[in-house]
Amino acid sequence: MADAKTTSFNLSCPVPRVADDRIVLAHGGGGRLTHQLIEKICIPAFGNPMLEQRHDGAVVPVNGSRLAFTTDSFVVRPLIFPGGNIGDLAINGTVNDLAMCGARPLYLSAGFILEEGLEMETLRTVVMSMQQAAAKANVKLVTGDTKVVDKGKGDGVFINTSGIGVIEANVATEIAPAAVQPGDAVIVSGDLGRHGIAILSVREGLEFESPILTDCANVWPSVQALLNAGIEVHCLRDLTRGGLATTLNEIAFDRNVCVKLEESLIPVDEVVQGACEILGLDPLYVANEGRFAAFVPVDQADAALEEMKKVEVSQGAARVGKVEEGPGRTVVLQSRIGGNRVVDMLSGEQLPRIC
Amino acid sequence: MKFVSEYRDPKAAERLAAAIRQKVTRPWTIMEVCGGQTHTIVKSGLEDLLPKEITLVHGPGCPVCVTPMELIDKAVAIAKRPDAIFCSFGDMLRVPGSTKSLFDVKAESADVRIVYSPLDALKLAKQNPDKQVVFFAVGFETTAPANAMAAWQADHDGIENFSLLVSHVLVPPAMEALLSSSNCVVQGFLAAGHVCTIMGLEEYFPIAEKYEVPIVVTGFEPLDLLEGIYMTLCQLEEGRHNVENQYVRAVRREGNRPAQKSIAEVFEIAPRQWRGLGEIPASGFQLKGRFQKYDANRRFPFSGEPAKESPECISGLILQGIKKPHECAAFAVKCTPENPLGAPMVSSEGACAAYYHYGRRQNHLVQPELSSPTSR
Numbered sequence: 001m002a003d004a005k006t007t008s009f010n011l012s013c014p015v016p017r018v019a020d021d022r023i024v025l026a027h028g029g030g031g032r033l034t035h036q037l038i039e040k041i042c043i044p045a046f047g048n049p050m051l052e053q054r055h056d057g058a059v060v061p062v063n064g065s066r067l068a069f070t071t072d073s074f075v076v077r078p079l080i081f082p083g084g085n086i087g088d089l090a091i092n093g094t095v096n097d098l099a100m101c102g103a104r105p106l107y108l109s110a111g112f113i114l115e116e117g118l119e120m121e122t123l124r125t126v127v128m129s130m131q132q133a134a135a136k137a138n139v140k141l142v143t144g145d146t147k148v149v150d151k152g153k154g155d156g157v158f159i160n161t162s163g164i165g166v167i168e169a170n171v172a173t174e175i176a177p178a179a180v181q182p183g184d185a186v187i188v189s190g191d192l193g194r195h196g197i198a199i200l201s202v203r204e205g206l207e208f209e210s211p212i213l214t215d216c217a218n219v220w221p222s223v224q225a226l227l228n229a230g231i232e233v234h235c236l237r238d239l240t241r242g243g244l245a246t247t248l249n250e251i252a253f254d255r256n257v258c259v260k261l262e263e264s265l266i267p268v269d270e271v272v273q274g275a276c277e278i279l280g281l282d283p284l285y286v287a288n289e290g291r292f293a294a295f296v297p298v299d300q301a302d303a304a305l306e307e308m309k310k311v312e313v314s315q316g317a318a319r320v321g322k323v324e325e326g327p328g329r330t331v332v333l334q335s336r337i338g339g340n341r342v343v344d345m346l347s348g349e350q351l352p353r354i355c
Numbered sequence: 356m357k358f359v360s361e362y363r364d365p366k367a368a369e370r371l372a373a374a375i376r377q378k379v380t381r382p383w384t385i386m387e388v389c390g391g392q393t394h395t396i397v398k399s400g401l402e403d404l405l406p407k408e409i410t411l412v413h414g415p416g417c418p419v420c421v422t423p424m425e426l427i428d429k430a431v432a433i434a435k436r437p438d439a440i441f442c443s444f445g446d447m448l449r450v451p452g453s454t455k456s457l458f459d460v461k462a463e464s465a466d467v468r469i470v471y472s473p474l475d476a477l478k479l480a481k482q483n484p485d486k487q488v489v490f491f492a493v494g495f496e497t498t499a500p501a502n503a504m505a506a507w508q509a510d511h512d513g514i515e516n517f518s519l520l521v522s523h524v525l526v527p528p529a530m531e532a533l534l535s536s537s538n539c540v541v542q543g544f545l546a547a548g549h550v551c552t553i554m555g556l557e558e559y560f561p562i563a564e565k566y567e568v569p570i571v572v573t574g575f576e577p578l579d580l581l582e583g584i585y586m587t588l589c590q591l592e593e594g595r596h597n598v599e600n601q602y603v604r605a606v607r608r609e610g611n612r613p614a615q616k617s618i619a620e621v622f623e624i625a626p627r628q629w630r631g632l633g634e635i636p637a638s639g640f641q642l643k644g645r646f647q648k649y650d651a652n653r654r655f656p657f658s659g660e661p662a663k664e665s666p667e668c669i670s671g672l673i674l675q676g677i678k679k680p681h682e683c684a685a686f687a688v689k690c691t692p693e694n695p696l697g698a699p700m701v702s703s704e705g706a707c708a709a710y711y712h713y714g715r716r717q718n719h720l721v722q723p724e725l726s727s728p729t730s731r
Binding site: 032 | 363368397399458461462471711
């Protein structure tokens with residue numbers, strides 16, 4: 001039997017070739033195509049031990065201390081959405097990537113790509129939000145850049161932020177996917193899907209009795225609480241594009257383990273669940289901007305939960321599953337009615353169903 | 356959540372599963388007609404609760420799956436026109452035509468948009484009078500009233516730059532086509548609840564009578580399906596073949612009369628090609644009378660090559676319930692959701708995609724592609 005990887009990219013294959021000769025939107029969706037892009041284009045070109053960790057940021061040793069370094073670009077439409085805007089997102093997204101390395105966020109850069117014709121008032125709103133989010137996260141924006149492109153060549157504002165953080169000396173172990181092991185408990189820091197549904201509700205003109213606001217927030221206080229309490233944190237991952245399902249698949253695949261979830265334990269707000277039911281979406285795949293998953297040894301799970309619940313950003317934390325040895329590279333969910341299913345990585349974008 | 360959580364209650368599910376286990380005495384094959392039901396079955400792992408005597412086969416009720424390839428080619432050709440805005444429900448975009456999908460031409464700068472309602476497409480037509488706005492009117496009886504309403508509204512408002520590329524299919528003729536096939540393996544049907552919400556039950560009585568097959572109109576939540584299976588099983592075990600309604604909270608015997616009236620005003624019944632099944636007489640809708648001016652088929656003549664299906668795709672056998680997706684040699688090897696050979700791998704309602712995503716493989720739960728495919 002031919003290897004599946006070579007088959008799907010075989011030029012002589014009679015199958016209509018979909019999505020491998022051009023970039024399609026799904027390459028940015030965080031699912032399988034995003035992975036193929038990284039694995040087939042980026043890793044071969046830039047591969048090095050730090051990049052190959054495939055973590056949210058790189059941890060680099062500098063003169064005896066450990067610095068975390070990360071970058072992220074933000075291209076959200078609409079620029080301003082319920083509960084936030086692209087500015088909050090650009091600060092918190094990078095701050096959270098640093099936090100996922102166990103690093104205290106310190107300094108950020110910001111690069112703006114502005115489209116000709118953008119209203120100055122919009123830019124002011126965005127920059128003001130960045131300033132407030134940075135102050136709240138106690139990080140300094142220390143360098144930046146602006147470029148302007150022709151009308152029609154951008155979508156208002158694109159922002160890139162990069163960040164540097166420091167891993168405190170009291171964090172003894174490495175916090176990375178490589179540290180995940182069978183026996184770990186999986187904790188999520190709060191209810192899922194708010195950000196994605198908040199964005200979608202504006203795009204699709206949906207209105208809810210109680211509006212869904214983005215969950216966009218700095219999660220470092222929650223991580224700090226875990227580290228200060230001496231919890232042996234194995235891995236932290238933010239649950240951004242592709243949601244919980246994609247993150248857990250990445251971990252299960254990298255570590256050749258099985259992540260077992262229980263559907264009834266996964267917190268999803270009723271309004272978010274309702275929106276997902278209407279739109280035919282699965283909240284496990286919907287993006288979050290202020291939620292993360294923590295992998296901790298099972299005997300420390302209760303203590304970890306207790307610490308997380310003390311912090312506002314993670315007061316809705318819940319233990320949702322555990323890591324087991326096999327079947328490897330698999331995420332299995334026990335449904336509410338007691339059946340099992342594999343939670344696969346998303347293929348392309350989540351598409352609304354016909355009926 | 357009201358109207359959802361009570362239909363996913365684990366204790367009630369176990370009670371129904373126990374009743375099914377108690378009732379069953381021999382093997383039975385039951386087909387759920389609608390793709391939405393297939394989706395629930397695999398997503399909730401419902402087959403884990405059933406005794407081994409009950410085999411569920413997944414029917415042709417996924418509109419994405421049965422839309423013929425030639426029509427996808429036509430949609431792609433229209434979408435490529437510089438003056439066109441092509442609107443569709445989301446999951447049609449990934450369906451492969453003979454060379455391209457709508458997603459492919461979107462990446463090549465065609466103006467293809469996902470909408471949630473045909474009336475949104477009509478609104479686009481009003482906003483863009485210099486463009487031809489075409490809506491891909493795909494679906495079963497469930498989506499027909501909204502599409503009829505869009506044509507009616509366009510006519511009422513005198514909007515001329517709007518048209519529908521119609522591929523409407525009807526459930527009862529497909530059930531009859533399956534039952535009259537010599538290969539038919541289906542002994543009982545879970546009929547599609549939402550279709551019956553519109554059309555009512557009347558069409559199903561002659562089918563149950565003629566083919567001596569129990570038909571239970573069933574909803575879409577896990578408990579609906581378990582109850583529908585239980586009701587079908589009771590009929591099979593007791594040698595009855597009636598039309599019964601499990602989905603009483605949504606379906607009335609006469610259906611939705613105003614919706615039926617608007618369908619009848621705009622559409623007429625016509626033969627239709629079904630991907631994987633071939634042409635079935637009187638199995639679809641087409642625009643009639645004064646609404647024919649909104650027929651994209653007439654407005655944009657298309658002279659493409661007749662489309663050829665991949666010879667490796669066995670979607671016809673799958674849609675008839677003769678084979679299960681994992682019994683196809685191409686499944687998860689050559690045919691994946693990123694690179695589908697046939698339509699059932701595309702829509703989340705398609706049986707192949709549902710099997711792929713939710714790992715309902717014959718032997719054990721495996722994640723295809725990411726793990727080694729050599730076990731197949």
